Amino acid sequence: MPTAKPTDAPIDLKAAPARRTRGGPKGLRITDVAAQAGVSPITVSRVFNNPASVAPETLERVRQVVQKLGYVPNRLAGGLSSARSRLIAAIVPTVAHSLFSETIQVFSETMSRAGYEVLLALSGYSDTNEESLLDTVLSRRPEGVLLTGVAHTDSLRERLRNVGIPVVETWDMTDTPIDMLVGFSHYQIGVAVAERFLARGAKRPGLISASDVRALARRAGFRERLAQAGMTEVAEAIVAPPSSVATGKSALPRLLQDAPDVDAVFCGSDLLAIGALGAARRMGLEVPGRLAICGFGDLEFATETMPRLTTVRVDGMRIGLSAARALLDRLDGGLERAFVDVGFRVVGRESG
Amino acid sequence: MPTAKPTDAPIDLKAAPARRTRGGPKGLRITDVAAQAGVSPITVSRVFNNPASVAPETLERVRQVVQKLGYVPNRLAGGLSSARSRLIAAIVPTVAHSLFSETIQVFSETMSRAGYEVLLALSGYSDTNEESLLDTVLSRRPEGVLLTGVAHTDSLRERLRNVGIPVVETWDMTDTPIDMLVGFSHYQIGVAVAERFLARGAKRPGLISASDVRALARRAGFRERLAQAGMTEVAEAIVAPPSSVATGKSALPRLLQDAPDVDAVFCGSDLLAIGALGAARRMGLEVPGRLAICGFGDLEFATETMPRLTTVRVDGMRIGLSAARALLDRLDGGLERAFVDVGFRVVGRESG
DNA sequence: CTGAAAGCGCTTACAG
DNA sequence: CTGAAAGCGCTTACAG
Numbered sequence: 001m002p003t004a005k006p007t008d009a010p011i012d013l014k015a016a017p018a019r020r021t022r023g024g025p026k027g028l029r030i031t032d033v034a035a036q037a038g039v040s041p042i043t044v045s046r047v048f049n050n051p052a053s054v055a056p057e058t059l060e061r062v063r064q065v066v067q068k069l070g071y072v073p074n075r076l077a078g079g080l081s082s083a084r085s086r087l088i089a090a091i092v093p094t095v096a097h098s099l100f101s102e103t104i105q106v107f108s109e110t111m112s113r114a115g116y117e118v119l120l121a122l123s124g125y126s127d128t129n130e131e132s133l134l135d136t137v138l139s140r141r142p143e144g145v146l147l148t149g150v151a152h153t154d155s156l157r158e159r160l161r162n163v164g165i166p167v168v169e170t171w172d173m174t175d176t177p178i179d180m181l182v183g184f185s186h187y188q189i190g191v192a193v194a195e196r197f198l199a200r201g202a203k204r205p206g207l208i209s210a211s212d213v214r215a216l217a218r219r220a221g222f223r224e225r226l227a228q229a230g231m232t233e234v235a236e237a238i239v240a241p242p243s244s245v246a247t248g249k250s251a252l253p254r255l256l257q258d259a260p261d262v263d264a265v266f267c268g269s270d271l272l273a274i275g276a277l278g279a280a281r282r283m284g285l286e287v288p289g290r291l292a293i294c295g296f297g298d299l300e301f302a303t304e305t306m307p308r309l310t311t312v313r314v315d316g317m318r319i320g321l322s323a324a325r326a327l328l329d330r331l332d333g334g335l336e337r338a339f340v341d342v343g344f345r346v347v348g349r350e351s352g
Numbered sequence: 353m354p355t356a357k358p359t360d361a362p363i364d365l366k367a368a369p370a371r372r373t374r375g376g377p378k379g380l381r382i383t384d385v386a387a388q389a390g391v392s393p394i395t396v397s398r399v400f401n402n403p404a405s406v407a408p409e410t411l412e413r414v415r416q417v418v419q420k421l422g423y424v425p426n427r428l429a430g431g432l433s434s435a436r437s438r439l440i441a442a443i444v445p446t447v448a449h450s451l452f453s454e455t456i457q458v459f460s461e462t463m464s465r466a467g468y469e470v471l472l473a474l475s476g477y478s479d480t481n482e483e484s485l486l487d488t489v490l491s492r493r494p495e496g497v498l499l500t501g502v503a504h505t506d507s508l509r510e511r512l513r514n515v516g517i518p519v520v521e522t523w524d525m526t527d528t529p530i531d532m533l534v535g536f537s538h539y540q541i542g543v544a545v546a547e548r549f550l551a552r553g554a555k556r557p558g559l560i561s562a563s564d565v566r567a568l569a570r571r572a573g574f575r576e577r578l579a580q581a582g583m584t585e586v587a588e589a590i591v592a593p594p595s596s597v598a599t600g601k602s603a604l605p606r607l608l609q610d611a612p613d614v615d616a617v618f619c620g621s622d623l624l625a626i627g628a629l630g631a632a633r634r635m636g637l638e639v640p641g642r643l644a645i646c647g648f649g650d651l652e653f654a655t656e657t658m659p660r661l662t663t664v665r666v667d668g669m670r671i672g673l674s675a676a677r678a679l680l681d682r683l684d685g686g687l688e689r690a691f692v693d694v695g696f697r698v699v700g701r702e703s704g
Numbered sequence: 705c706t707g708a709a710a711g712c713g714c715t716t717a718c719a720g
Numbered sequence: 721c722t723g724a725a726a727g728c729g730c731t732t733a734c735a736g
Contacts, residue, residue, distance in 0.1 A: 040723045075491040077713035080428040096457035105448035120472045139427040301653045392707045429729035
């Protein structure tokens with residue numbers, strides 16, 4: 001028999017110092033690196049955040065240890081301590097099949113090149129929850145926010161201003177942005193398309209559009225410009241977002257049933273326009289002779305494959321880039337508030 | 353004269369307690385809410401994280417104060433303290449014009465419904481920096497990671513396994529995933545398209561493809577299946593990502609210059625296919641009679657508007673949903689490792 | 705159902 | 721160029 005009977009001796013759990021380790025033993029900490037490298041944690045911190053202030057050999061030694069151990073600093077801790085999260089929030093309705101995704105792409109690339117990461121929040125098309133989404137986002141303490149559109153509740157606007165971080169609103173236009181703005185006027189697009197139709201000699205313009213804020217702004221410009229020309233009745237088919245080819249395909253026959261003499265239709269998106277074009281073909285309506293169709297977005301697809309389509313080109317990438325730059329300028333201590341109208345262009349291939 | 357001359361008396365900076373406030377006085381803290389509500393900070397914390405454990409009246413009172421003050425908890429602090437970041441990282445090549453954006457959309461929606469936020473990291477098409485991107489991402493201590501593809505360096509794979517968080521690889525197939533997988537076989541797609549071409553009686557198949565890993569896997573399946581049928585020479589035009597309509601349009605003439613008798617071409621994406629279709633038209637080649645064209649992606653655009661195009665349908669949304677579910681199951685304590693082949697379908701309208 | 709104490713892993717501001 | 725002390729704003733684990 002051995003001299004001790006381990007199983008008999010009760011283990012005094014209380015005697016063991018209560019470990020307060022919570023995440024488990026997995027995580028490497030800055031102190032682990034510091035110990036191995038024979039420096040203080042502060043020096044390790046500097047290696048990551050201000051390498052120029054560290055002696056070359058020290059730098060090298062610490063880096064070797066970091067590499068060897070596979071240490072990755074904890075930015076939750078770093079952010080809490082420094083009050084700099086290095087996070088930028090982007091709130092967009094959707095990234096699926098949309099021009100917004102180009103904006104996000106370029107925005108995100110630009111931000112990450114500058115050392116920031118992008119927290120993506122998808123708001124859908126309901127404005128209801130934008131504010132609770134903002135709360136969720138603000139809980140990460142982002143250093144800047146990109147917003148889509150300019151239609152926000154007063155409470156959201158005020159809260160965002162109180163937070164004191166730079167904000168860019170995008171993809172729309174207003175005289176009273178929360179902070180900065182990079183966008184264009186949907187209303188003016190409606191006006192421009194109306195003028196295009198008028199110039200073509202359209203007698204009975206119609207509209208197929210989703211019911212979101214920005215589509216409604218285009219509609220308003222469209223209708224008001226037509227009203228100036230004496231056309232007060234505009235046939236409309238309003239569809240629920242998200243727009244799709246299928247939606248456009250089914251909307252056109254409905255529109256023409258209400259108003260058989262419609263000879264030019266402004267669609268809320270290229271997808272809708274393509275659907276409408278398909279429907280027109282099926283109905284034997286010559287495009288653009290009998291029926292002119294104008295979309296919105298200028299997707300490469302649409303314009304390359306549907307030469308008889310007119311559309312409105314908007315530069316989503318430029319919006320992403322300008323918005324990122326505006327934010328970065330301010331984060332670098334710049335005082336200027338960017339206000340950029342990127343404009344748009346009605347692109348018609350049917351006449352060229 | 354007043355009894356004191358403030359400007360004369362030197363201000364003893366040392367005497368003032370060194371304020372360690374760094375973020376400035378702006379931020380509301382949990383203690384502010386606690387004080388106003390007459391409870392301890394712990395109770396306020398519970399109101400957010402475990403409301404069921406708080407007495408109804410206390411709950412109500414605290415919520416009122418939160419509302420009134422506009423308090424938003426600091427998740428940097430919360431995450432550090434609890435070792436739960438509530439963050440999920442998604443690393444994808446791009447979100448612009450791509451099926452990945454559908455995946456991200458659904459993934460993000462599903463995750464946010466479950467109380468997580470998505471940190472989006474765009475890797476581009478270079479594998480070079482995927483590892484440094486991963487470091488950046490891991491510094492936020494995400495609780496799970498979505499990866500695109502299965503081609504990762506050993507070091508990345510090992511590191512990710514060491515971190516011990518659930519990982520889903522997507523959009524590809526392998527026998528040896530890092531952890532979980534939701535995808536499909538690009539090789540098998542190549543095989544299937546080859547078989548389609550063979551069934552159509554193609555004598556001289558060709559390929560227009562980008563050079564990324566997954567496109568190359570499709571190419572391999574395509575070539576190997578054709579080789580089995582005795583066709584060892586396959587004309588190819590390899591293009592640099594990202595694919596676009598323009599690229600496809602310029603690639604087809606090059607391909608046909610090398611191999612004028614090509615009668616069926618497998619394109620790496622629908623965009624390339626559309627470009628090729630445009631070029632074929634311009635060259636007076638009947639599609640699919642003289643030249644069959646097959647794309648990849650089944651974009652609604654492509655199939656609705658180009659009835660003579662064949663394509664390969666892949667369900668990006670399903671990938672996003674399944675990947676999210678796999679991660680969530682594991683985060684909820686599930687032990688199962690998802691391994692899902694979502695498959696694909698060759699969709700040909702030219703024969704229907 | 706509620707709270708006092710300790711600690712999460714960093715960085716700031718100071719001093720040398 | 722480097723470091724000891726204090727603190728960022730929460731939550732855990734315990735106790736009652």
